[in-house]
Amino acid sequence: MNATLIKRLFRVIQSGSSADVDTLCHRIVDEERKQGHEHVARDLERILKDRTPGKTAPPPGTLQRLPTSRRDSAPLVQEIPVDKLRHHMVLPDIVERRFLRIEKEFAARTRLAKHGLKPRHRILLYGPPGCGKSLGAERLAWHTGLPLRKVRFDTLLSSYFGETMANLRKVFDAAQTSPCALFLDECDSLARSRGERNDVGEVSRITNGLLEMLEDYQGDGLVIAATNLDSALDTALFRRFDEVLKVPLPGVDEICRLLTTTLSPMETDPAINWRDLARAMDGMSGSDVVHIAKNAAKHCVLEGRGQVAEPDILHSLAEIQERHQD
Ligand SMILES: Nc1ncnc2c1ncn2[C@@H]1O[C@H](COP(=O)(O)OP(=O)(O)OP(=O)(O)O)[C@@H](O)[C@H]1O
Ligand SMILES: [Mg+2]
Numbered sequence: 137m138n139a140t141l142i143k144r145l146f147r148v149i150q151s152g153s154s155a156d157v158d159t160l161c162h163r164i165v166d167e168e169r170k171q172g173h174e175h176v177a178r179d180l181e182r183i184l185k186d187r188t189p190g191k192t193a194p195p196p197g198t199l200q201r202l203p204t205s206r207r208d209s210a211p212l213v214q215e216i217p218v219d220k221l222r223h224h225m226v227l228p229d230i231v232e233r234r235f236l237r238i239e240k241e242f243a244a245r246t247r248l249a250k251h252g253l254k255p256r257h258r259i260l261l262y263g264p265p266g267c268g269k270s271l272g273a274e275r276l277a278w279h280t281g282l283p284l285r286k287v288r289f290d291t292l293l294s295s296y297f298g299e300t301m302a303n304l305r306k307v308f309d310a311a312q313t314s315p316c317a318l319f320l321d322e323c324d325s326l327a328r329s330r331g332e333r334n335d336v337g338e339v340s341r342i343t344n345g346l347l348e349m350l351e352d353y354q355g356d357g358l359v360i361a362a363t364n365l366d367s368a369l370d371t372a373l374f375r376r377f378d379e380v381l382k383v384p385l386p387g388v389d390e391i392c393r394l395l396t397t398t399l400s401p402m403e404t405d406p407a408i409n410w411r412d413l414a415r416a417m418d419g420m421s422g423s424d425v426v427h428i429a430k431n432a433a434k435h436c437v438l439e440g441r442g443q444v445a446e447p448d449i450l451h452s453l454a455e456i457q458e459r460h461q462d
Contacts, residue, residue, distance in 0.1 A: 141167060158184075201314050202285075203306040206299055210291040212307050215316070216274070216284040223278035225268055226386065226393045226422065234381055235272065239279040242358070256379040258350055261362040263383040266423030269362040270321055272383055277317035282357050285316040289325045297338065301345045308349040315357040323361040343373070350376040386422050388414045394422055395449070398429035402436065405445040413449055420456075428452045 141164055148157050161184055169177040203212045227235065241248065241255035248255055259276065261269040277284040292303045311318040326342055350373075353359055361377070374380055386394060391414035396404075417425055431452035436444050 138167070201310065203303075203310040205291050205294065206302050206306070207294065207296065211288060212292050212303055213285045213287055213310070213318075216277075216286070218278060218281055218283055221274040221278040221284055222271060223275045224397070225271055225275050226390050226397065227268070228384065228387060228390060231381070231384065234379070235276065238276060238358075238379060242280045245356075257355075257358050258353065258377045258379070259358060259360045260374065260377040260380045261360065261383050262364070262380070264385055264421060265364055266421030267383050267385055268422050269364075269383050272381075273317065273319045273321065273360045273362060276358060276360060277319075280317065280358065282315060282317040284319055285311065286319045286321060289322070293325070300338070300342050304342065304345055304349060308353060311357060311359070312353065312355040315355060317358045317360055318355075320359070320361040322363060324363045324365050347372055347376055385419065386425060388418055390422070391417050391420070391425050394425045395429050398426050399433055399444055402433050403443045405443055408444075408446045408449070413446065413453075416450075416453060424456055428456055431455065 141160070145157075145160055145164070148160050161180070165177050165180045165184070168180065202215060204210060205212055225232075225235075238256050238259060242257070245255045261272050263269060274284055287307055292300060292307065294300050294303060307318070323346075326339070326346060350359060388411065392410045395410060395413065417428065420428075428449060429452075432444055432448040435448050435452065436442075
């Protein structure tokens with residue numbers, strides 16, 4: 137097998153996509169055949185064929201560790217290794233300090249245990265869209281050195297009676313045995329499924345099951361949940377978390393920092409009035425601000441200019457505002 141294929145194989149294994157692993161395996165068989173290694177090609181083909189029909193092959197190495205759904209063995213989580221996590225965040229001091237406190241407590245968990253204390257390890261992040269809840273989960277995982285394991289609600293939620301619960305149980309059991317930052321992003325989708333499935337009984341069982349699993353979770357990692365909603369979430373759910381953290385819209389200071397850090401790889405005109413620009417963006421999400429800065433940078437590069445100027449940023453601000461009005 138040539139070096140390029142070996143590298144690609146490693147990359148797809150790392151990415152966790154079983155479909156890509158499959159495609160690459162077939163490429164390797166073709167390559168071996170092209171090189172006249174008919175025996176090897178046939179042996180490899182046999183190995184691929186021997187798999188149970190209809191079963192999605194989990195990426196090698198993840199078989200024992202990562203949970204799969206009961207019915208079709210689809211992956212119930214997506215794991216992002218620590219070195220692939222993003223961790224640079226811009227937050228108001230008060231929120232930053234609360235994130236830091238979680239990370240410090242985790243680092244001091246052995247010391248805390250000697251006094252019968254536990255670090256905060258069930259975290260709920262809530263707030264408006266695009267303000268860094270998902271990024272916050274990545275950052276917590278990065279700072280604690282834990283892989284981030286995102287629950288895949290698309291495979292977890294099953295229309296078969298009792299299966300969603302069984303899948304959820306598998307996810308929590310796996311988190312208990314191999315430490316990770318278990319991430320339930322948009323966890324309100326469990327409650328939303330009530331309308332779609334039209335089975336109130338099943339959904340309340342799932343919600344209660346989630347509450348129980350949160351309460352029973354004694355793993356060495358973190359459980360992080362995120363939602364846009366605050367009022368719609370079950371108050372019983374709120375109580376199960378030992379840190380409920382609002383990730384707010386950025387204020388003018390944070391917008392200034394988001395603009396300057398996003399544009400830091402570029403040269404910027406020293407005459408730019410960052411505060412005025414930030415005031416014009418007050419009320420926007422972190423995601424919008426980052427987009428504005430990136431679009432301004434791209435515009436500059438495409439025009440062959442080396443320096444981002446105020447009109448570039450104002451132009452992309454106007455574009456985003458227009459898009460929001462549509
Ligand atoms: N506080 C922040 N610090 C740095 N970047 C941010 C921040 N908030 C948002 N961003 C930028 O916006 C992008 C989107 O943020 P993220 O996906 O974390 O938002 P979210 O709160 O999870 O949104 P949603 O509710 O839609 O899921 C990030 O990838 C990042 O580029
Ligand atoms: Mg998100």
